[in-house]
Amino acid sequence: MTDHAGEVVGLDAVRFRWPGQSSDIVSIDELHLGAGEHLFVRGSSGSGKTTLLNLLCGIHVPSSGTVRLLGTDLARLAPGHRDRFRADHVGVVFQQFNLLPYLSTLENVTLACAFSGRKKQRATETSKVDDTARRLLSDLNIGSELLGASVNKLSVGQQQRVAVARALIGGPEILIADEPTSALDADNRDRFMNLLFRESEARGCTLIFVSHDPELAGRFERAIELDPVIDGVGSAS
Amino acid sequence: MLMIALKSARFRRTSIVLTVIAIAISATLLLGVDKIRKESRASFFNTVSQTDLIVGARSSPTNLLLYSVFRIGNATNNVSWETYQSFAERDEVAWTVPISLGDSHRGFRVMGTSSDYFDFYSFGNKKNLTLDEGTRFDGVYDTVLGADVADDLGYEIGDEIIISHGLTSADFADHDDKPFTVVGIFDRTGTPVDRTVHVSLAGIEAIHVDFQDGARSGVQLDAEQALQFDLTPTSITAFMIGLENRAQTFTLQREINEFQAEPMSAILPGATLSDFWRTISPVEQVLFVISGFVLLAGLLGMLTTILSTLNERRREIAVLRAIGARGRHIVMLIVLETLLVVTAGCALGVAALYALMAAARSTVARRYGVDLAATGLDSTQLGIIGGVIAAAVVVSLIPAFIAYRRSIQDGLSLKV
Numbered sequence: 046m047t048d049h050a051g052e053v054v055g056l057d058a059v060r061f062r063w064p065g066q067s068s069d070i071v072s073i074d075e076l077h078l079g080a081g082e083h084l085f086v087r088g089s090s091g092s093g094k095t096t097l098l099n100l101l102c103g104i105h106v107p108s109s110g111t112v113r114l115l116g117t118d119l120a121r122l123a124p125g126h127r128d129r130f131r132a133d134h135v136g137v138v139f140q141q142f143n144l145l146p147y148l149s150t151l152e153n154v155t156l157a158c159a160f161s162g163r164k165k166q167r168a169t170e171t172s173k174v175d176d177t178a179r180r181l182l183s184d185l186n187i188g189s190e191l192l193g194a195s196v197n198k199l200s201v202g203q204q205q206r207v208a209v210a211r212a213l214i215g216g217p218e219i220l221i222a223d224e225p226t227s228a229l230d231a232d233n234r235d236r237f238m239n240l241l242f243r244e245s246e247a248r249g250c251t252l253i254f255v256s257h258d259p260e261l262a263g264r265f266e267r268a269i270e271l272d273p274v275i276d277g278v279g280s281a282s
Numbered sequence: 283m284l285m286i287a288l289k290s291a292r293f294r295r296t297s298i299v300l301t302v303i304a305i306a307i308s309a310t311l312l313l314g315v316d317k318i319r320k321e322s323r324a325s326f327f328n329t330v331s332q333t334d335l336i337v338g339a340r341s342s343p344t345n346l347l348l349y350s351v352f353r354i355g356n357a358t359n360n361v362s363w364e365t366y367q368s369f370a371e372r373d374e375v376a377w378t379v380p381i382s383l384g385d386s387h388r389g390f391r392v393m394g395t396s397s398d399y400f401d402f403y404s405f406g407n408k409k410n411l412t413l414d415e416g417t418r419f420d421g422v423y424d425t426v427l428g429a430d431v432a433d434d435l436g437y438e439i440g441d442e443i444i445i446s447h448g449l450t451s452a453d454f455a456d457h458d459d460k461p462f463t464v465v466g467i468f469d470r471t472g473t474p475v476d477r478t479v480h481v482s483l484a485g486i487e488a489i490h491v492d493f494q495d496g497a498r499s500g501v502q503l504d505a506e507q508a509l510q511f512d513l514t515p516t517s518i519t520a521f522m523i524g525l526e527n528r529a530q531t532f533t534l535q536r537e538i539n540e541f542q543a544e545p546m547s548a549i550l551p552g553a554t555l556s557d558f559w560r561t562i563s564p565v566e567q568v569l570f571v572i573s574g575f576v577l578l579a580g581l582l583g584m585l586t587t588i589l590s591t592l593n594e595r596r597r598e599i600a601v602l603r604a605i606g607a608r609g610r611h612i613v614m615l616i617v618l619e620t621l622l623v624v625t626a627g628c629a630l631g632v633a634a635l636y637a638l639m640a641a642a643r644s645t646v647a648r649r650y651g652v653d654l655a656a657t658g659l660d661s662t663q664l665g666i667i668g669g670v671i672a673a674a675v676v677v678s679l680i681p682a683f684i685a686y687r688r689s690i691q692d693g694l695s696l697k698v
Contacts, residue, residue, distance in 0.1 A: 104603070104690065125608050132606020143601045147293030148286075156286075160606030211605065 053218055053251040054078040059110035061096055070096045083252040084208030085262045088271030094255045098223055102135055103127035117251040132161035140224040144196040144207055151192040154178040154210045164215020181210045205237050213244055287618035301587045306628025308580035309632045313663050314571040319544050321565045325652045328406040329473045329616050330551050334531045337538055338520035340545035349517055351518040353391040360517035365544045374530045377402040379522040382486045385445050390431045392445050392479045392595045394486030402524055415439055416466030422484045426466035428476040437464050457489040460505040472653050484513035495693045581677050588681040599689045612689055613682040620678030
């Protein structure tokens, strides 16, 4: 039996292809991340970045191989349990931050606790969920006057920080960022990266950062490159 | 989830409001048809009560019912006064009300009858006729008007009216030399009584003393001269019978139907009303089916609206999935939203129905004798609302499962 002690994310011989396809979209022989590690995943369009994220979040299960998060083989969980596992242990920041426009700033952050009893429990260890969200937003320099405002009224920078707060509330062990800087200029990108590193380090999150921007790789202690699918094979190197 | 569904719906308020209105129109129509159907039925069956038999010249039961109770159509023949009296005087007969039809006043039927009409004619739940103003007719040229006649024509006590011969108001047929004086106005009954001009049998005879075979004879007699004649009728159109003992109804009915001296028909009003209602019930069924199709159109409109918004909601659903929403949460979100829309639509529909009923109540009561009272929803109507909501929820499962399947295909990284 393999020892996975200290492992937060583990991929072994992972292959994924859609039904009816003859080639793998994702092919990763081995990848292991410990607590607090920061991984940069680079790849051009069609290299399988999105599919990899879906595999890590348990939205998809690999055609073969194993995806483990916190020692749990996601493929062994029923779809509903995988969703719950994701809700409990994973925070996601999207490319365009994807805040829900019909919710206020505060509601967007606390929404993450609506689907996870564990996150809610953690967020309420010392105070109410709303108070925890307020504190988190305050730490991220979101003024209290913006908490009840529609997210449509926030600047891009503020939306970034709200998206990070939503991903971090409830203390997820794994933080996944899906090209969150792709639409930002250099200044904003650097500010966002500083924020993301600071917050993930403060909480001991394992960070998986996906981007096609090679300039960012230098800020990470580990990086993998997803090769585009060539002759039907997309792989990590 | 309810909070998310509410806020999400509010965010797309334009399409949601239009959908709510479509559902409301469907619900109003469906409930309205049911309400009108029931009130029409109640009004119809309340037209006459406590009458055991209605007797007229030999004809179909429906025809006899229509002309004697609803003042629709004409009798095929008359019943002689002697025959009427022979039955009226029988021991088992508690009361009779003679009916003499054939004349009109400005579109309203004129009915000759006796003072027993005031005492024994009843409608609804054993209600007798009551006067809103004035007194019963006493003189030959007195008339008591139904509530609609007085309202529509603006008559008051003391006004004089001219009765026309037959059912037209052509000038040459007016009994203008024998005007009647309004001495009473009935309270509203919601029955054909409201649309009837009531006079005494003697009054009917008096206006026809100078008529022969349905047309003016060469001699013209004024009102006073007519009073000199014997005004006992020679025939009447029909009569109503109330028995001492209802168990004798069928015996007397058979006896009248087999009466050799004069061909007559005796009908049981309740049974004939039921038979007649059955003949027109396909109309109400057709109305109900049409309303059902309107509802179906409303539900399909709702389905189309939800389906058309699914594309623009892919990002929202992807976000919800990313932060842990399970498949059932996505399905629940769509179903809850539908539930909110259809519940709001039904509530609006019910409110609109009551508003319409309040606005149209007096007009409908006056014109059609149907009382659209604002009573609470009955079990059928609650069932209709429940059925609409249940149907909407079932319909919403289609976009709900499409949204769920798309959320799996889209995964976390929808680039919109």
